[in-house]
Structures are given as C-alpha cells and as structure tokens.
Amino acid sequence: MLIQSEFDIQFHLPGETPMVALLHLHPSLDSVLRSTDDLVVEHIDANHSTTIVPENYTDSFGNRCARFHAPAGALRLSGNSIIEAPETPDPQPFGAEQHHVEDLPSEVLQFLLASRYCEVDRFNAIASDLFGNLPPGGERAMAIRDWVNWKVRFDYAKARPTKTAMDVYTEREGVCRDFQHLAITLTRAMNMPARYVTGQLGDIRIPFSGAGDFSAWYQVWLGGRWWDMDARHNTPRLGRILMATGRDAADVAITTSFGQANLTHFYVESNEIDSSGARVPLPPRLVGQVPSHVPPQRPVNALVTQSE
Missing domain, CATH: 2.60.40.2250 (Immunoglobulin-like)
Incomplete structure (x- = not known):
C-alpha cells in the first residue's frame, strides 16, 4: 500500500x-x-x-x-x-529470544542504560516483582507493553516536558511519549534493550480517530532484531512511518x-x-x-x- x-x-x-x-x-x-x-x-x-x-x-x-x-x-x-x-500489521515477537547481556551487539548496549526520562536504576525491583516470573523474551516484552497500556490513562491535558517514567508510574496518566517511556524503562530493567521511536501513525484502514499528530512508540531488541512495540496502541497497526530513534524523547x-x-x-x-x-x-x-x-x-x- x-x-x-x-x-x-x-x-x-x-x-x-x-x-x-x-x-x-x-x-x-x-x-x-x-x-x-x-x-x-x-x-x-x-x-x-x-x-x-x-x-x-x-x-x-x-x-x-x-x-x-x-x-x-x-x-x-x-x-x-x-x-x-507492507499490508500486514506490526509483527509480534512471539517466541523471540532474549539475549544474554554479554551476547548483545555493542551498539545496542546503550539502550539498556538509564537516560533523561527513563530512570532504569529506580525500576529494577519494580520490574522484577511485576515481570520476573514470566519467561524471558518476546512474551515478557509484550507483557510489559500490555501492562503499561492497561495501567496508564491517555490524557493530552496531563502532558508536560519534564515527566519521567517514574512520574508516569506514580500518576498513571499521560500522552504517547509517557506510555513509551514507562514501557522502555521496565523493559530495560529486565535486561532487554529498548529504544524510543518518533514517527507518524495515521488512521490506516481503521475508522477516523481525530486530528493527526506525530506519534511515539518504541523498539525492543530480541532475536537479533528490533521489534516495534507500542504501549499506547498495543493492538498491531498498519502504516507506521519511522522518522527517528534514540534513548528517549530528548534525543x-x-x-x-x-x-x-x-x-x-x-x-x-x-x-x-x-x-x-x-x-x-x-x-x-x-x-x-x-x-x-x-x-x-x-x-x-x-x-x-x-x-x-
């Protein structure tokens, strides 16, 4: 298409x-x-x-x-x-392997670390309590995405440029970038590299949902590749258009x-x-x-x- x-x-x-x-x-x-x-x-x-x-x-x-x-x-x-x-929705990482940290490519190691909006060191115990009993890999990554989607309420009025992952975890509301920051931080805390994405995600083959905007999602490194993940729109979508990737929205x-x-x-x-x-x-x-x-x-x- x-x-x-x-x-x-x-x-x-x-x-x-x-x-x-x-x-x-x-x-x-x-x-x-x-x-x-x-x-x-x-x-x-x-x-x-x-x-x-x-x-x-x-x-x-x-x-x-x-x-x-x-x-x-x-x-x-x-x-x-x-x-x-492609005319297929976002591929899902069912069965995708989580690499041991020592086996990760050097260029993806930075996406395990804390960054401006993603305080990984503050989430190690939280992530372990929530997701430590799940099988490592794709199932755990999708569980983190879906948990954030379930727990956080979308509200444009609650946006602010200083909001970090811990703020989102505490307040449980925000916009697309806030959903992704929390999911990225929890993912990194479970030793899965995750990076922030900005791009465009229009209403493609779904009913009109409102005026357009740039969108945010994230990617997780599993099985030797990056997988698109979206804690705001956690149903697979068509038509993601990638513009830039970084550690978080500041990049x-x-x-x-x-x-x-x-x-x-x-x-x-x-x-x-x-x-x-x-x-x-x-x-x-x-x-x-x-x-x-x-x-x-x-x-x-x-x-x-x-x-x-």
Whole structure:
C-alpha cells in the first residue's frame, strides 16, 4: 500500500534563532520511498516568503537532522512524502529470544542504560516483582507493553516536558511519549534493550480517530532484531512511518530551538492513497465506538524543545 504523509508547522520567533529539526524520514525507509523527502524551511513576512536552506547531517543514532538559522518573525516548516508500506500489521515477537547481556551487539548496549526520562536504576525491583516470573523474551516484552497500556490513562491535558517514567508510574496518566517511556524503562530493567521511536501513525484502514499528530512508540531488541512495540496502541497497526530513534524523547525532538519559538500552527496527516494519488476512504466507525484519542492541542508526543 502507498501512504502519503505531510506536515505544516509554524512558529513566531521574537528574535533570530538557531534550530535543529528531525522531520525527515529515517534512512532505513530509503528503499520504500516513492517520492522526495524534502523539508521546506521558509521565513514569511507580509509580502513574501524566503526559503532557508538547512544544513543536513546524521546524528549519533543514525537519524537525519536539519540545522538552520532563522530570522525573527514567522517561520514555516513543511514537507510531504510517499512510501510503499507492507499490508500486514506490526509483527509480534512471539517466541523471540532474549539475549544474554554479554551476547548483545555493542551498539545496542546503550539502550539498556538509564537516560533523561527513563530512570532504569529506580525500576529494577519494580520490574522484577511485576515481570520476573514470566519467561524471558518476546512474551515478557509484550507483557510489559500490555501492562503499561492497561495501567496508564491517555490524557493530552496531563502532558508536560519534564515527566519521567517514574512520574508516569506514580500518576498513571499521560500522552504517547509517557506510555513509551514507562514501557522502555521496565523493559530495560529486565535486561532487554529498548529504544524510543518518533514517527507518524495515521488512521490506516481503521475508522477516523481525530486530528493527526506525530506519534511515539518504541523498539525492543530480541532475536537479533528490533521489534516495534507500542504501549499506547498495543493492538498491531498498519502504516507506521519511522522518522527517528534514540534513548528517549530528548534525543528525537521534532524541533529544538536555541531561543524562544512560539508555536502558531500545527498540522500533521498520514493517509493511504491509491495509485492515482487519491485518498483511500476509511471504514466507518461503528455506532457507540469511542475514538482512540482526542484531537491534539500541540505536538506533545514528539516533544518540541526549546533552549534559552
């Protein structure tokens, strides 16, 4: 199937501001990309817009990043892309082996450690009490995912940029990134490498559930590969579009501004299209069916960060 993704994010900058954006698709999607993957950066005034050409680089996690220096005023970041995606939902790690730590590839060891939002050292006893009696491997990883999905309540109003895994464990509410931080931390505490993912997850072959947003999920290293896991949407889904991976949300903010940047407009959509480029209609929602989320008020899942 073909999936088209597009975004339009706008800011007002009180002064000149250096910025970094992680809005390109992940390099692992190059083979399924069916269009360009351009990021358009524009400075807009009353009469016209001026294109700013970013400098692209690859960060230490292998993500595509764009850095640029924006003048004061209105700033617009936009782009769209088309990928060819599999028509099968997320594979599940039934029977996947959990490696001994000494047998893990060196490059995945960092995803066992504590990070900004994932206080692994505070969860060793908690994770052992909850999941220590389960068979290691895929079954344990899925049990952690499903436990977080069951115990945490989704609420956009409860988002805050300082919320850690321990905060989520205590408060039991949050947004996508909070679900994933708690699941990642519990997974790492059971000696399974887990990394944070940001990307797009639209309503693909399911009923419309509200306005689009960037999404967060995570990946677990089992049986010699990474498996997509999602403590917020723990039912296998179609159409995940990977943008960036890191230790937690701090590593993969969609934008980081080194100065004040006030968000004024936010639009993200991801839809299945046919060969002519027309959107494929979604199935109707059943009477009484509850939407899976409410329309976003700001891109809290992907973490827009600001440095002063």
